[in-house]
Amino acid sequence: xxxxxxxxxxxxxxxxxxxxxxxxxxxxxxxxxxxxxxxxxxxxxxxxxxxxxxxxxxxxxxxxxxxxxxxxxxxxxx
Numbered sequence: 001x002x003x004x005x006x007x008x009x010x011x012x013x014x015x016x017x018x019x020x021x022x023x024x025x026x027x028x029x030x031x032x033x034x035x036x037x038x039x040x041x042x043x044x045x046x047x048x049x050x051x052x053x054x055x056x057x058x059x060x061x062x063x064x065x066x067x068x069x070x071x072x073x074x075x076x077x078x
Contacts, residue, residue, distance in 0.1 A: 003046045009053035019047055 001022065004010075012019045022043050024035055035041050049057055058066055 001043065001046065003050060005046065005049045005054060007054050009051050009056060012050065019050070022047060 024040060024044060027034055028036070030036055033041070035044065
C-alpha cells in the first residue's frame with residue numbers, strides 16, 4: 001500500500017473503498033496484541049495515520065521517544 005500520511009489528517013477521496021477494504025473485519029486481541037499479525041497492525045496504523053495525521057499521533061508520546069525512534073530508523077537505513 002502506498003500511504004499518504006500527512007501532518008494533518010484527512011478524509012479519503014477516490015481511494016475510500018480501497019482503504020476501507022484494508023480495515024480488519026473485526027478487532028481481536030491475541031496474546032495482548034490487537035489483530036493477528038504485525039502486518040495487519042501496521043496496515044491499521046497506516047489507515048489511522050492517514051485519517052488523523054502525524055501531528056495528532058506525535059502528541060501521544062513524549063518528544064524524546066519520537067526522536068529516539070527516528071534515530072533508530074535512520075541508523076537501520078544506513
